[in-house]
Amino acid sequence: MEVQRSVAATPRLSASWRRSEDYGIPLDAVNPAFSGGVDDGSLFYDCGQEVLRGLRDTLSNEPVSMMLTDAAGLVLSRVCDEKSLVSALDKTYLAPGFAFSEREAGTNGLGLALADRAPSLVRGEEHYCTGLWGYTCAAAPVMDPVHGRLLGSVNLTTWSDKSDGLLLALARTAAGHTSTLMLARSRGAEPRPTPKGEVFRVFSASRDAPPAPDLGETWGAALAEVVAALRAGRTVGVVGEAGVGKTALLAAALRLVRRDHRILNARPPDPRDAESWLALWTPELAKDRTSVIVGGADTLPLWAASELATIVTAARGASLAVTASDAGGIPRPLATLLDVVVELPPLRRRPDDVLPLAEHFGRAARGREVRFTPAAARALRTFAWPGNAEQLRRVVRDAVTRGDVVDAKHLAPEVLCGSSRTLTRIETLERDEIARVLAEPGITVTRAAKSLGMSRATIYRKITQYGIRPE
Template sequence: MHLHLSAPDSACPTSVTPRLRASWRRSARYGLSADEMRPVFTGSVDTGSLLYECGTAVLRGLQATLANEPVSMMITDPDGLVLSRICEDGTINRSLDRVHLAPGFYFAEQNAGTNGLGLALADRAPSLVRAEEHYCAGLRGYTCAAAPVLDPVSGAVAGSVNLTTWSDSASELLLALAQSAAGNTTALMLARGAGRSAHPMPRGEVFRVYADRMSAPEASVLTPGWRNGFAEARSAFRSGRAVAVVGEAGTGKTALASLARRELRRERVLSVRPPAPDDAEAWLELWAPELGKDSTCVIISGVDRLPAWVTGELAGLLEQVRADEGMAPYVLTASSADEVPEELRRLVDTVVEVPALRFRPDDIQPLARHFARQRRRRDVEFTPVAMRTLTAYDWPENVRQLRQVVREAAGRTDLIDLNHLPPEVFTGPGRPLTRLESVERDEIIRCLTEPGTTVGEAARELGVSRATIYRKMAQYRITIPDRAARA
């Protein structure tokens, strides 16, 4: 399959990769010239963030091994704002000050054209930009290697590590060092953010949606917020419009789109999820040929998490296959309308928003019963107090989290009660817990959720006083329905 590539800018070196050529085109679209950079300075940087703390610690360790090398090491935020710069070579520091590659300045592509850290943030992938590969002439005396730092919990780009040296210096190991430093920063963020679990990295799954997770009759019992979005999507599909479904992760964007689509037209629906940056080209080649087939709709999930060069390729593909008549053969999903990349936004006719589950409490009971029935292949009952607990929880991971909780509980019983639910649903939002605190919280909840157990009995089993139990419940924000009646 031939991927769509526009002609590069006439000044772009002929030997550059497609990613760099795409970056030069974006730089031209931003209105930059080879002689122009647009440095934006902010009066302060966030030196109290976990990214700053961990990134600086990692770079100081790396500095010890590169003490005699003219390499400047930087941490930036996700917008390209330089947070810190570590280097003992005064000559390169003064030179970088002159081009504003210094703390407090933004150095994204919009400000400085094609450069290492800007490209790493745009494409969410490690990037090496040498000498003449820089868009702006003022940067062509340097070689820059950068890698994105991923938030270990959300998986989003938290910032970048950038290593800059002179253009005539050896750069073979520079990118490997940047990748290692970025990975170590993510690992240190996870370690210091105790009590959290790592977010799975993107894998680029491509799968067929057969009947989806819900049928139309079940969808009709959901709240007006979900039904309104479903009706809006169905109306847009009926008119042949291209749709973007937006909302928080786990809200059911793909479910809504595929259900609305299949109710109108019993076609084949493929869902594709964002790939790891290194797999992006193979990912496109795997599913893009399906766009041109009759009676096939492709739901492209998480377009706001795609590398910038992939966004450009995807926009070209969608323009090629967009139907002249009938229903547009694709649906896009993103976290919000504002996060849909500009190149794709113009290929969307209708935006449908799926509310977060915390704004749809009336959805929780029918969804919970549906997921339990899926797991046991028969109806599963919930005690009233268990259902009140599920309804009161705010579900930060939305429907995806509710599905997991209910399916695990239903796998153990035909009557779900408090003691079948995980500790998380009894705990309000708060700071991350250490591993020891998590164990203590879980033990308290285990005792308190045993049928008929009072606070006094839980205290005796744990070997502490009732006052301690109440204090720990407040500390961990534990709320268990009907607890006052069983004090």
């Protein structure tokens, strides 16, 4: 069945229609999957609901349905006072418990916002299924303010014959308020930094490389697996937690296998900059002997991943490698190009790598050899490193500003503590001061308590509370 559309398609919309066709979505019916239940106990849900209730007052006289969805497009909640709109939405299953991703319902506002990780407006006949032509949907993705993960979306739906006016702006504002409210209730957690605009880092495989640290068996096994795949002409992906060293692993392998190649390291863009980011790929990939590392492939808008896959496939002599948090998150157009996916374990599972990495980072920051005292080395090895190698790099960089010999007292207080609970700002200040005093040479808990104006019972309780490890 072919449907005649009277709308002009944007590149994003055309790409979404093509994906909907590839998914086998019927043109004349909406048959989303029903989950039978939703997760209503998360911080995301609580904050999103509070924001939607506030927006409900603003739109009290408007025929608008406000919805919260998870990252898979499952509708978690719906707020709407217009009875006729509620009844119509129920007939198209746009209701809590039903999944409305592109894969389930074709092109629609919330599905497009989740696929491209960007605010999206889909009007009337822009929907893939004719059953949704009666609606206009505006949606904006909600991102985890601390970790940067896609959490879900805020979706506003009205009749297609109504003016969409500020609908998209309201959806974007509601998504932003949800993320901000989550951060405010995260007990002092710091927001994830936004992309700084750096797109490419280009370096030579045979030059520009400082001596690599001698790391342990786990790293060596992952490196050997990537090297073997590259030598066999296979396309490789490396997955693992943020900051674990995925790009470093790929770069090390490429230096060994393709010594005459330029290595192009492309960091993921802000979704709003994806179009200009893509525009830089074609001329770079046209150059001979180029190896490309696409970082954070799981954060790319789906349309951008599809365009990138097309560009890479058409390029001659260029090789592609990608990194992502997990294999399942790699967009399908890029995932189909991968022959091998290697997992790099987090630093907490590679304790033998901590000190060699610390010495490597110290040498790079200081410009000469740096030594760690036994107390500092012990503190570094026993810390869990939730931020992995990137966190270790930051801690070492700050510590070596004090000299060529790093003692425990030079390390950030977070390293001397083992608490996994997120602290308030006041608790963080208190923890840091206790850890600083306890790191002084020759200090005892009794003397530390006196210096801090605490009783011995109080400081012991605080040490337990904050997971401080006195030397």
